[in-house]
Structure formats: C-alpha cells, structure tokens
Amino acid sequence: MASGVKPRVKVPKSAAAGEVVTLKTLISHPMESGQRKDKDGNVIPRSIINRFTCDFNGQNVIDVKMEPAISTNPYFEFEALVPEAGEFTFTWYDDDGSTYTETKPIEIG
Amino acid sequence: MRLTRRDTFGLALGAMALTVLPFRANASVEDMIAEFTGGADIGDSGVDLTAPEIAENGNTVPISVDAPGASEILVLAAGNPTPAVATFAFGPLAGSRMASTRIRLAGTQEVIAVAKLEDGSFARTAKTVKVTIGGCGG
Numbered sequence: 001m002a003s004g005v006k007p008r009v010k011v012p013k014s015a016a017a018g019e020v021v022t023l024k025t026l027i028s029h030p031m032e033s034g035q036r037k038d039k040d041g042n043v044i045p046r047s048i049i050n051r052f053t054c055d056f057n058g059q060n061v062i063d064v065k066m067e068p069a070i071s072t073n074p075y076f077e078f079e080a081l082v083p084e085a086g087e088f089t090f091t092w093y094d095d096d097g098s099t100y101t102e103t104k105p106i107e108i109g
Numbered sequence: 110m111r112l113t114r115r116d117t118f119g120l121a122l123g124a125m126a127l128t129v130l131p132f133r134a135n136a137s138v139e140d141m142i143a144e145f146t147g148g149a150d151i152g153d154s155g156v157d158l159t160a161p162e163i164a165e166n167g168n169t170v171p172i173s174v175d176a177p178g179a180s181e182i183l184v185l186a187a188g189n190p191t192p193a194v195a196t197f198a199f200g201p202l203a204g205s206r207m208a209s210t211r212i213r214l215a216g217t218q219e220v221i222a223v224a225k226l227e228d229g230s231f232a233r234t235a236k237t238v239k240v241t242i243g244g245c246g247g
Contacts, residue, residue, distance in 0.1 A: 020204030033213065035190055060200025062208065067193040069186055071169040071211040078197075079204030 005029050009090050011104040015082045023054065023061075026075045027092055027100060033068035049074060049100075051093040057086035082106055138185055138192045142223055145183045145196075146231045155232030156182065156224035164214065167240040173209035176224035176232060182208070183225075187235075188218025214240050 010024040027049065034046025048068055054061040061080045080088070085108045092100040142151070156176035164170040174182045174197065184194040197208045206224075214220070221235045 022204075055200075056202050059202045061202045061204075062200060063198040064208070064210075065196040065198075067195060068191060069189050069194040069213045071213055075209075075211050077173075077209040079207060081202045081204045083202070 005094075005100055007090065007092065007100050007102040009088070009102050009104055011088055011106055014107040014109040017082070017084060017108050019082055020079050021082055021106070022077065022079050023088065024075070024077045025052075025054070025090055025102075026073060028073050029092075029094075031068070031070060031072045031074060035068065047095050049092045049094050052076060053091050053093075054078070054080065055089045055091075056080060056082070057084070061088075082108075084108065138187045138221065141185060141193060142183070142221070142233070145181075145223055145225070149229075149231055151223065151231045151233045153232065153234070155179075155226055155230075156222050156234050158184075158220065158222040158234045158236050160220050160236045160238050162237075163239045163241065165241050167214045167216065169211045170214050170238060170240070171209065171211050172220060173207065174222045174224075175205070175207040176222075176226070177206055178227050179206040179224040179232075180227055181225040182206070183223045184212070185221040185223070186212065186214055186218060187221060189213070189215045194220075214238060216240050 005028060007027040012021050015021050029049055032044055032047040036044050038044055046068060050066050052064045052066060062078050085106065088104045090102045159173040174184060176182055180199055182197045185192045186194050194212050199206055217239045219235045219237050223231060223233045225231055
C-alpha cells in the first residue's frame with residue numbers, strides 16, 4: 001500500500017429529489033508511472049490507482065479506468081443524479097490490490 | 110555538391126525512416142481506437158474535449174470531456190510513451206456525460222477523445238496541447 005493515501009471528496013449536504021449534483025474527488029497518491037528512473041538509472045516500478053468508481057445506493061454513477069498518464073493525486077469532477085436520500089460510495093483500486101473507500105451521505109431537502 | 114551512389118542511398122533510407130516513424134508512433138493509438146470502437150466508423154461531432162492550448166507544466170494538465178448521450182469516453186495522449194490516459198464509463202445515475210481530471214503529457218502533442226454514444230455510433234475529437242515543461246512560461 002502506498003503510504004499517505006488520503007481520499008477527499010466534496011458532496012453537497014442536501015439536494016432536491018432528481019437534482020443533478022457536481023461531485024469532486026481527490027486522493028493523495030504518488031501515481032508512479034513506471035517511466036521514471038531513480039538516481040542510479042533503475043526504473044521505478046509502476047504503482048498507480050488503476051480504477052475509480054462512484055456508486056449511489058448501489059447504483060453506478062461513473063467507473064473510470066485509469067492509466068499512468070493520470071496525474072499525481074488524481075482528481076475527478078463529474079455529475080450525479082440524486083433520486084432519493086442515500087449515500088455515495090467512492091472506491092479507488094490500487095495496483096497493489098488495496099482499495100480505498102470513502103462514503104458521503106446526502107439528504108433530500 | 111555531387112551525390113554519390115552511397116549518398117543517394119543514405120538519403121533514401123533517411124527519407125524512408127522519416128515517413129515510417131511517425132506512422133509507427135501513431136499506429137498504437139489507431140489500434141487502441143479500433144479496439145474501443147470495434148472497427149466501426151467514427152463521426153466528428155458529439156464529443157467535446159476541453160484542454161488548455163498551452164500547458165506550462167506537463168505533469169498536471171486539466172482536461173474535461175463532455176459527450177451528451179455517451180456511455181463511454183476514451184481519452185488518449187498520442188505523444189505519450191503509453192498513449193492510454195483513461196476510460197470513463199457512465200452508469201445509470203450519471204447526471205451528465207461530463208468528467209474532468211488532470212493528466213500527464215510528455216510533450217507538445219494531440220489529446221484525443223473518442224466517445225461511444227448510446228445509439229451505438231462513435232464520435233472523435235482531438236486537441237493539440239503545447240507543453241512547456243520548463244515551467245518558466247516561455
């Protein structure tokens with residue numbers, strides 16, 4: 001597991017039923033591309049987050065397949081439809097097999 | 110200057126390399142697009158790619174893709190060592206077919222977005238981004 005991985009998401013506290021809300025996510029991760037070399041000329045092995053998904057109450061919002069060309073501390077901004085009160089689940093899948101999850105509730109009001 | 114037979118041969122080789130090399134560099138991009146579309150025809154309209162004309166730092170270039178009615182959007186950077194950047198797949202609760210992220214670009218190059226629309230057709234757009242890695246804004 002890469003050290004210091006910290007997911008941060010921005011979700012509005014409440015929305016009207018059926019409203020489209022903008023979600024912003026950022027996760028601190030080095031996203032080592034596997035192209036860089038260290039001081040001795042050895043290739044630094046690739047270590048990235050290769051997939052990101054966002055679900056709302058079990059239904060998928062977005063599923064992103066990520067490649068090494070995504071910047072350090074991957075940032076995503078997208079829009080989701082909120083049909084009812086519930087919870088957003090954000091999941092990041094690391095190359096090393098670990099997953100990072102963050103959940104945020106949203107109210108209707 | 111007189112051209113010897115050897116010179117002519119060298120020139121011809123150089124010219125051949127010039128014509129073949131760029132094609133090679135793009136071949137994998139075209140392959141990836143073909144894999145994504147399954148060889149279907151690609152239209153020009155239906156997908157928007159927003160990227161800066163000049164990016165001072167190639168390590169983090171903000172881009173955004175928007176394709177109304179798309180189920181999937183593939184983003185490629187033609188000049189990167191590995192051209193694939195990301196594939197966005199939209200689920201039933203996606204509020205729009207828009208997504209923004211930040212990408213790495215190895216140098217001045219074309220960023221390509223290919224969208225798979227819900228009616229089964231495909232759309233493609235490309236944008237050239239100038240990258241000044243030095244970061245002095247030159």
